[in-house]
Amino acid sequence: MTLSVDPHSADRALAATGLLKTFNDAGVIGAAEVHAATRLHELYRPDAEPDENVRLGLAIALRALRAGSVCVDLRRAHELVLDAEVAPDADLPWPEPDVWWASLMASGLVDDADAPDTGAPLRRRGGLLYPARHFNDEENLRAWLNSSPASPTAVDGEMLRSSLDELFDGSLLPEGSSDQQRLAAVIAAHGSRLVLAGGPGTGKTRTVARILAVLARLHAQTGETNPPRVALAAPTGKAAARLTESIIEARGDLPPHWSSFLDGIPAATTLHRLLGYRPSQGFTRGRDAPLPHDIVVVDEMSMVALHLMARLLDALPAHCRLICVGDPDQLASVEAGAVMADITATGGTQSSAAETAHLQSFAAPAHPFPAVLAPPVVRLQHTFRFTGGIADLADAIRRGDPDATVSVLTAGHEDVTFSDVDAATAGQTVLAPVRERVIAHGRRLHAAADAGDATTALDLLEHHRLLCAHRDGLWGVAAWESRIHEWLDEAVPLSDAASEHDWYVGLPLLNTANQPDIGLANGDTGIVIRTPSGLRAAFTVGDTPALLPALVLNAARPMRALTIHKSQGSQFSEVTVVLPPPESPLLTRELLYTAISRARRHVHVIGSAESVRRAVVHPANRASGLGR
Numbered sequence: 001m002t003l004s005v006d007p008h009s010a011d012r013a014l015a016a017t018g019l020l021k022t023f024n025d026a027g028v029i030g031a032a033e034v035h036a037a038t039r040l041h042e043l044y045r046p047d048a049e050p051d052e053n054v055r056l057g058l059a060i061a062l063r064a065l066r067a068g069s070v071c072v073d074l075r076r077a078h079e080l081v082l083d084a085e086v087a088p089d090a091d092l093p094w095p096e097p098d099v100w101w102a103s104l105m106a107s108g109l110v111d112d113a114d115a116p117d118t119g120a121p122l123r124r125r126g127g128l129l130y131p132a133r134h135f136n137d138e139e140n141l142r143a144w145l146n147s148s149p150a151s152p153t154a155v156d157g158e159m160l161r162s163s164l165d166e167l168f169d170g171s172l173l174p175e176g177s178s179d180q181q182r183l184a185a186v187i188a189a190h191g192s193r194l195v196l197a198g199g200p201g202t203g204k205t206r207t208v209a210r211i212l213a214v215l216a217r218l219h220a221q222t223g224e225t226n227p228p229r230v231a232l233a234a235p236t237g238k239a240a241a242r243l244t245e246s247i248i249e250a251r252g253d254l255p256p257h258w259s260s261f262l263d264g265i266p267a268a269t270t271l272h273r274l275l276g277y278r279p280s281q282g283f284t285r286g287r288d289a290p291l292p293h294d295i296v297v298v299d300e301m302s303m304v305a306l307h308l309m310a311r312l313l314d315a316l317p318a319h320c321r322l323i324c325v326g327d328p329d330q331l332a333s334v335e336a337g338a339v340m341a342d343i344t345a346t347g348g349t350q351s352s353a354a355e356t357a358h359l360q361s362f363a364a365p366a367h368p369f370p371a372v373l374a375p376p377v378v379r380l381q382h383t384f385r386f387t388g389g390i391a392d393l394a395d396a397i398r399r400g401d402p403d404a405t406v407s408v409l410t411a412g413h414e415d416v417t418f419s420d421v422d423a424a425t426a427g428q429t430v431l432a433p434v435r436e437r438v439i440a441h442g443r444r445l446h447a448a449a450d451a452g453d454a455t456t457a458l459d460l461l462e463h464h465r466l467l468c469a470h471r472d473g474l475w476g477v478a479a480w481e482s483r484i485h486e487w488l489d490e491a492v493p494l495s496d497a498a499s500e501h502d503w504y505v506g507l508p509l510l511n512t513a514n515q516p517d518i519g520l521a522n523g524d525t526g527i528v529i530r531t532p533s534g535l536r537a538a539f540t541v542g543d544t545p546a547l548l549p550a551l552v553l554n555a556a557r558p559m560r561a562l563t564i565h566k567s568q569g570s571q572f573s574e575v576t577v578v579l580p581p582p583e584s585p586l587l588t589r590e591l592l593y594t595a596i597s598r599a600r601r602h603v604h605v606i607g608s609a610e611s612v613r614r615a616v617v618h619p620a621n622r623a624s625g626l627g628r
């Protein structure tokens with residue numbers, strides 16, 4: 001099958017020639033890659049005849065970036081690049097890899113990883129071709145992962161042991177299983193790096209709060225009068241707000257004489273803000289202006305792109321501990337890289353026998369640590385919050401087992417329902433349960449909004465969310481927005497609700513830009529409520545509802561449905577997931593896992609079993625050189 005590419009598409013580069021034209025016509029590379037490859041070749045080799053293979057290498061490396069990969073294995077370029085789109089399987093004239101490499105290395109446009117950096121735009125490591133900037137960022141991360149941990153003798157062992165016995169007693173774990181939360185605390189106490197990986201409800205935040213308390217106690221013991229300077233950060237404003245809330249909650253769960261160790265920790269901020277990002281200057285924190293902190297915690301690491309991670313590592317002072325927290329099975333960052341998944345798959349450097357024995361000595365007798373330790377990565381596996389269908393479903397998806405996933409979906413669990421239909425063509429009868437759910441939720445939202453009760457309305461907003469993979473098209477957010485609007489208009493009805501500026505009482509809103517002047521971040525959600533002064537949008541700013549007029553909200557749009565990508569970092573009591581057809585390029589294991597793990601109490605999946613199976617067996621394929 002050859003992909004028919006619209007000859008008038010903006011992605012067609014009319015001036016392209018040779019291999020660039022062939023691959024552009026086939027839809028493998030876009031106009032942007034054709035232009036960039038041509039330009040870079042001219043810039044770096046103004047005197048040389050354009051070499052077809054070299055220009056294609058440049059374009060493919062850039063195309064891979066657009067698909068989320070920081071490098072490309074030239075032997076498998078056809079798989080990697082085509083993976084991101086509706087794939088042509090045409091017989092394209094891919095250069096023979098050895099010949100391709102020979103052309104690239106002779107071009108002066110590629111520096112080998114082990115040779116001096118001449119400033120060429122591409123780098124080679126083994127069989128991988130990188131844009132130079134991404135190569136350097138990956139090297140930065142590799143060096144951090146492989147750096148040797150701090151000396152174990154720096155820790156007051158007795159104090160650490162007694163702290164662990166109080167805060168990490170492992171009492172809810174099955175006898176004989178490793179207490180991974182305690183292991184995380186031991187590793188954090190001994191070194192400057194911890195990567196804490198785990199699914200929802202595995203106790204990541206609770207563990208972080210307790211680690212911070214233990215570190216503060218150990219710090220005080222050294223005679224320091226000031227507590228350690230801690231920064232909490234996350235990739236988005238929404239995730240930062242949630243981290244702040246979760247840490248406050250976890251603090252409330254600490255024994256009273258421990259909670260004061262968390263006094264004075266500022267609210268979480270976005271990573272960009274922590275690193276002093278200014279649109280005109282870029283990141284103002286870096287090697288020359290390091291962060292002033294002793295401990296930095298970054299949550300929702302799966303959303304952190306390689307580039308951002310590298311800037312963070314640049315800005316860490318040598319003594320600073322970095323604790324990275326996240327779920328490696330979720331969708332990766334919008335920009336290239338899959339840092340969290342790569343780090344957890346790679347592991348760190350394995351401990352020596354002496355180090356392992358030392359770390360082991362901090363395990364509780366009933367919960368010995370694993371025999372092989374690879375700091376800094378610790379994976380939490382025991383789920384404390386979820387039981388039943390959602391946990392089983394998440395597990396089956398994570399394991400990549402399509403039969404088990406479909407079995408859980410159809411097993412009749414109380415917390416999982418499945419409509420095995422194509423959501424776009426399903427009739428009213430099949431969709432009746434979704435309609436009822438949406439209407440019941442809409443009525444409650446409307447009642448609270450009409451009464452001007454911002455707190456209740458904002459709380460209710462988190463009770464149910466409909467999530468789609470796509471923004472547009474029959475299975476996308478836009479189609480579901482109008483379908484839900486129609487359902488509600490019949491049932492509530494919305495035409496009776498007061499309306500101004502296209503707003504009406506009870507309309508959920510999504511803010512789509514960062515607006516620090518009014519305290520809103522991109523991704524914040526709110527709801528239109530009635531107030532004595534007219535309609536206002538209620539958004540949570542800090543920990544209280546702010547009532548904002550339409551005038552200041554130029555980037556807010558209706559939100560009856562949300563993309564799964566945008567829902568990352570949030571959780572809802574109930575979630576309805578609309579799956580696209582099996583041939584959708586967005587349908588990946590990470591997408592399905594992220595969607596269902598947004599649900600706290602109930603998940604409803606609407607989509608064919610074939611779509612479910614296709615997602616489960618199709619992990620997102622982001623190439624990187626870590627672990628090779």
Ligand SMILES: Nc1ncnc2c1ncn2[C@@H]1O[C@H](COP(=O)(O)OP(=O)(O)OP(=O)(O)O)[C@@H](O)[C@H]1O
Pocket residue numbers: 170172181198199200201202203204205206207246250253384385571
């Ligand atoms: N070792 C433990 N003993 C008892 N309860 C625990 C333990 N670990 C976690 N919990 C409880 O499990 C629940 C989930 O914990 P927590 O919020 O820390 O998980 P999480 O991994 O951060 O979840 P999410 O990713 O969904 O935010 C909390 O109520 C917490 O108190």
